[in-house]
Amino acid sequence: MDKRIISDYSEIFESYQEFKGDFLESHISKLRELDKYMPHSSTFFCITNTTTRSFEYVSKNFHSCTGLDVNEMCEQGMTFWWERMHNDEMNLWLESLNDLMAFTMSKVDLHDRKKVSYTWNYRIKVADGSYRPLLQHTTPMYFDEEGKPVIGLAHYSILPMISSALPIQATAKMLNKNNEYETIFFKTYSQVKLIADQITYRERDIIRLVSFGNSTQEIADKLFISANTVNSHRRNILKKTDCKNTSELVARSIREGMI
Incomplete structure (x- = not known):
């Protein structure tokens, strides 16, 4: 493991004292919603500690998802995990974490940070030696006195193998009054043209929400907009992305790790 990586990570998350948020159950509910659309045995959970670079907890299905030893994961902490990340993506991954942290500290009010969930992706080497694309959702559970996340609930989804690597993407979503996620930050770290780069x-x-099977009216209710506005957005999305229909749009979105 490159010591510079550890040093850079520590600078992003230099924190210690904590206070508790009260939106954890809402975030967990949204993760359960996501789980319905993931293949069986493709997801596992961890409790992450950014100050000690450790995993306070790793769910038992970690081994079935990756083939790796859960005891090594717990004993060696994030170093064990980082050593299995694809070398080509380490610096971009760190850049995405830094951008998410900078955005949070400068643009998200202290009292709203407990409503935010973060998503990013990278490749990880599993037990058979292959690199698998992985999507990580992390929801802060505790924060330091400056409002930096310290303890997080991390949900990992191992994605199907694809012919080429997905670009690194970073997203921050905030729960609205209906406990529905709304995107507040997105950035892609690649020159590849993706759906997410073509839309608002x-x-x-x-x-x-379409991918999760919501009707036009249900989407309108969740996002506090009219059904006509939703339909207008749906037409514009298909036009922008050159997708022939909603099924093609959803398939591409899942394949690109956008959901």
């Missing part, structure tokens, strides 16, 4: 944050939220 609102359209991104609509795609996610």
Whole structure:
């Protein structure tokens, strides 16, 4: 493990004292919603500690998802995990974490940070030696006195193998009054043209809700907009992305790790 990586990570998360948020159950509910659309045995949970770079807890299905030893994961902490990340993606992954932290500290009010969930992706080497694309959702559970996340609930989804690597993407979503996620930050770290780069944050939220099987009226209710506005967005999304229909749009969105 490159010591510079550890040093850079520590600078992003230099924190210690904590206070508790009260939106954890809402975030867990949204993760359960996501789980319905993931293949069986493709997801596991961890409790992460950014100050000690450790895993306070790793769910038992970690081994069935990755083939790796759960005891090594717990004993060696994040170093064990980082050593299995694809070398080509380490610096971009750190850049995405830094951007998410900078955005949070400068743009998200202290009292709203407990409503935010973060998503990013990378490749990880599993037990058979292959690199598998992985999507990580992390929800802060405790914060330091400056409002930096310290303890997080991390939900990992091992994605199907694809012919080429997905670009690194970073997203921050905030729960609204209906406990529905709305995108507040998105950035891709690649020159590859993706659906997410062609649409607005609102359209991104609509795609996610369409993918979860919500009707036009249900989407309108969740996002506090009219059904006509939802339909207008849906037409614009198909036009922007050159997708022939909603099924093609949803398939591409899942394949690109956008959901």
